Amino acid sequence: MRFAARMSGVQPSAIRELLRLGDDPTITSFGGGYPDPATFPVTPLAAAYEEVLATSGRTALQYTATVGLPRLREQVAARLSADGSPTGADDILILQGAQQGLDFVAKLLIDPGDLIITANPTFLGALIAFNPYQPTYLGIDGDEHGLDTEALEAVLLGGTHPRFVYVVPDFANPTGTTMSLPRRQHLLALAQEFDFLVLEDTPYRALRFEGRDVPTLRSLDTAGRVIHLGSFSKILAPGLRLGWAAASPELLEPLGLLKLAADTQTATLSMSVTAHLLQEFDLEAHIETIRHGYGRKRDLMVKTMRDAFPTSVQVSEPEGGLFTWVTFPRGFDAADFMARVALPQAKVAYVPGATFFPVHQEANHARFSYSGVADEQMVDAVTRLGELLRAELGG
Ligand code: PMP
Numbered sequence: 001m002r003f004a005a006r007m008s009g010v011q012p013s014a015i016r017e018l019l020r021l022g023d024d025p026t027i028t029s030f031g032g033g034y035p036d037p038a039t040f041p042v043t044p045l046a047a048a049y050e051e052v053l054a055t056s057g058r059t060a061l062q063y064t065a066t067v068g069l070p071r072l073r074e075q076v077a078a079r080l081s082a083d084g085s086p087t088g089a090d091d092i093l094i095l096q097g098a099q100q101g102l103d104f105v106a107k108l109l110i111d112p113g114d115l116i117i118t119a120n121p122t123f124l125g126a127l128i129a130f131n132p133y134q135p136t137y138l139g140i141d142g143d144e145h146g147l148d149t150e151a152l153e154a155v156l157l158g159g160t161h162p163r164f165v166y167v168v169p170d171f172a173n174p175t176g177t178t179m180s181l182p183r184r185q186h187l188l189a190l191a192q193e194f195d196f197l198v199l200e201d202t203p204y205r206a207l208r209f210e211g212r213d214v215p216t217l218r219s220l221d222t223a224g225r226v227i228h229l230g231s232f233s234k235i236l237a238p239g240l241r242l243g244w245a246a247a248s249p250e251l252l253e254p255l256g257l258l259k260l261a262a263d264t265q266t267a268t269l270s271m272s273v274t275a276h277l278l279q280e281f282d283l284e285a286h287i288e289t290i291r292h293g294y295g296r297k298r299d300l301m302v303k304t305m306r307d308a309f310p311t312s313v314q315v316s317e318p319e320g321g322l323f324t325w326v327t328f329p330r331g332f333d334a335a336d337f338m339a340r341v342a343l344p345q346a347k348v349a350y351v352p353g354a355t356f357f358p359v360h361q362e363a364n365h366a367r368f369s370y371s372g373v374a375d376e377q378m379v380d381a382v383t384r385l386g387e388l389l390r391a392e393l394g395g
Helices: 005-009 014-023 042-060 070-082 098-109 124-133 149-157 181-194 249-263 268-280 283-308 334-346 375-393
Strands: 092-095 115-119 136-140 164-167 197-201 226-231 243-246 323-327 365-369
Touching: 005 124, 042 268, 070 092, 070 226, 070 243, 070 268, 092 098, 092 249, 098 124, 098 197, 098 226, 098 243, 098 249, 115 124, 136 149, 149 181, 164 181, 181 197, 243 249, 283 323, 283 375, 334 365, 334 375
Parallel strands: 115 136, 115 164, 164 197, 197 226
Antiparallel strands: 092 243, 226 243, 323 365
């Protein structure tokens, strides 16, 4: 069968195949980026569905505006305003998850061969969304303060011209790192000087369990260069499939046209129920509980890893989000170790890090999620893995 040329960028990933083994109930998987289902507000959502269907069922089951339900747009705008960027309902496009925003932004901005700059490594789902539009990538290394904007400036001065720079500034997937304020300011200054857009993806932003919030890129942007994506997936539930884009009218309007073309609108029922829930329910208190739970999980995982793993293995300690990033000595191949040792012998799965690098893949990392595994099982699995790592690496 002949497919469109763009399908050359749409490939099943070997990692997915490997992770499928993680569905085996005897395997403890730290691989999935799923939020802990115990945090989903099932009972309040059930009540909200019942109430919405009973009181406004016919409207909630009808088509609605492409940009999303006015009440939900207002509620999202109010959250962004409270987070430091004054936002009106008209600045918001409701999406079927932030993932849809990644697709639309790529569809809007990328011609085949255009350059996108990301952190190296970056969120795999973003690369999967961008790939069909056939971009080329440049990855910029980062450190514990996020993407290295000095390195970015150097490549820009060298004549590189990206369409946009994609960043997950808060508790990045996969590294867990947060971009510092000076780097955020520098990135925006570079966007202005070298004329590119910044795609800010923030699904984990509310999940800070330590330290202080750093202002969003959107709140620091005075030139309308930021497209900000957010999501209810990690603070309510991903099954609602609700996210949003906030951007200047010049960008939001064509994004709305793409929304119309793709799926007309986000599900009215999902939007209505969530709008109702946000009115009835204390979302901030709910987020506080989630944060506390993930903070405790992070403590347990990082401590257990540091005790159990050889000293040559570094374990990151994120201030929020769902992931810790483990760096093994150079020459160690985390994918090979998983297939050969971790899965068959320790019955443990994680995501080998190479898959998150758009370019210059490094094999000696792994992403572990601490969100979904019960405490005792987590400690046992990490300890088993540690024994095998010591056997492999010494120390
Ligand atoms: N961006 C990042 C960085 C993510 O980690 C995820 C999901 N894990 C998404 C976007 C997509 O989220 P959503 O469920 O809102 O589509």
